[in-house]
Amino acid sequence: xxxxxxxxxxxxxxxxxxxxxxxxxxxxxxxxxxxxxxxxxxxxxxxxxxxxxxxxxxxxxxxxxxxxxxxxxxxxxxxxxxxxxxxxxxxxxxxxxxxxxxxxxxxxxxxxxxxxxxxxxxxxxxxxxxxxxxxxxxxxx
Amino acid sequence: xxxxxxxxxxxxxxxxxxxxxxxxxxxxxxxxxxxxxxxxxxxxxxxxxxxxxxxxxxxxxxxxxxxxxxxxxxxxxxxxxxxxxxxxxxxxxxxxxxxxxxxxxxxxxxxxxxxxxxxxxxxxxxxxxxxxxxxxxxxxxxxxxxxxxxxxxxxxxxxxxxxxxxxxxxxxxxxxxxxxx
Numbered sequence: 671x672x673x674x675x676x677x678x679x680x681x682x683x684x685x686x687x688x689x690x691x692x693x694x695x696x697x698x699x700x701x702x703x704x705x706x707x708x709x710x711x712x713x714x715x716x717x718x719x720x721x722x723x724x725x726x727x728x729x730x731x732x733x734x735x736x737x738x739x740x741x742x743x744x745x746x747x748x749x750x751x752x753x754x755x756x757x758x759x760x761x762x763x764x765x766x767x768x769x770x771x772x773x774x775x776x777x778x779x780x781x782x783x784x785x786x787x788x789x790x791x792x793x794x795x796x797x798x799x800x801x802x803x804x805x806x807x808x809x810x811x
Numbered sequence: 812x813x814x815x816x817x818x819x820x821x822x823x824x825x826x827x828x829x830x831x832x833x834x835x836x837x838x839x840x841x842x843x844x845x846x847x848x849x850x851x852x853x854x855x856x857x858x859x860x861x862x863x864x865x866x867x868x869x870x871x872x873x874x875x876x877x878x879x880x881x882x883x884x885x886x887x888x889x890x891x892x893x894x895x896x897x898x899x900x901x902x903x904x905x906x907x908x909x910x911x912x913x914x915x916x917x918x919x920x921x922x923x924x925x926x927x928x929x930x931x932x933x934x935x936x937x938x939x940x941x942x943x944x945x946x947x948x949x950x951x952x953x954x955x956x957x958x959x960x961x962x963x964x965x966x967x968x969x970x971x972x973x974x975x976x977x978x979x980x981x982x983x984x985x986x987x988x989x990x991x992x
Contacts, residue, residue, distance in 0.1 A: 685980050686948070692926050693949035696848045698838075704830040705856045705863070 816869055826866065829875050830859055836876070836960060837883040839949050843942040844887035846934050854890065858883045880960070928988045935982065940975035947972060 816822070834855055841854035861882055865872060872878045933941055946952045946960065954968045961968070 685976055685983070688925070688929060688983075689944060689948040689979075691922075692929050693945070695926065696842065697949060698848065698852055701834070702852060702856070704827050704834070705860050 822866060826859075826863055829862065829879075833876050833879050834859065835950050836946075837879050839945045840880055840883045840942065841887045842949065843945040844884070844938065845890065846930050846941070850887075850890060854883055854886045857886055876960075925988060928986060929983070932979065932982045932986055932988065936975065936978060939971065940978060943968070943971050944975050944979070 817825075837858050838851045838855045841858075842848065842851035845851065858879055862872070862875065862879060865878075933944070936944075943957060943961070946957050952960070954965045954972075957968045957972075958965050963971075
């Protein structure tokens, strides 16, 4: 039984109907689920034998040993039978000492480059500072 | 000595029971404040998250319903200070018309227009009016339930509800809002 009565039959019906229809469109449908409050965690699997950690340590040690052995032995295996080419050592890098003599650089048209004064200065580099004796710098007392 | 808390699944079940029982009231309180369904849903979710956190700390809440409603009211008020509100966005209802690529039936358009006008009018009503109207018409609560929720007696509920409807009807009339098509 509804104990709330409309104000007047006509206006009350109008307002009631309008409000009911309005709120029907406003209410979420479907109603949202409650917020997720926790993260489901997978149950932690413990080894029933109790020495799972020992076993994993042995596996880790073996893996590291295998890795070290591989890194030491494999390069030797591939490099021991290779004859280095002239000018290239066993590691494949160029060796400057055993390269044939490179041709020396030639000057323009085989002539030596003339020493020219620097443009705008009007004298040679050697003329920049005149020869001075000590008396010019340190006058006698 | 502090009593041992119940297991997690029991706590979760209790929480879901509280959600089932009170989430609509919490939504209604938030909705009455902002007249926005999305905001009300956000406030509702946040309120229950806080309830969960509170329970997880081991503190006992004697009256979960009162606690929830108080937190929801505070959160709804705080929403005004949030950046989201400050920066301003269009409510989803406003954007629906923009996003729709296909034309809506005329009747639907008229109905949406009427609801938009009703929303505007209700936003001008006092908060207490919106709250009691929401409880009555959104949740379909009876006088006794409203009285219990608002901690007032049945006569006061009758009076408040009557006045709220009167004010609403007067404003709808002055705004020229007619009945639904």
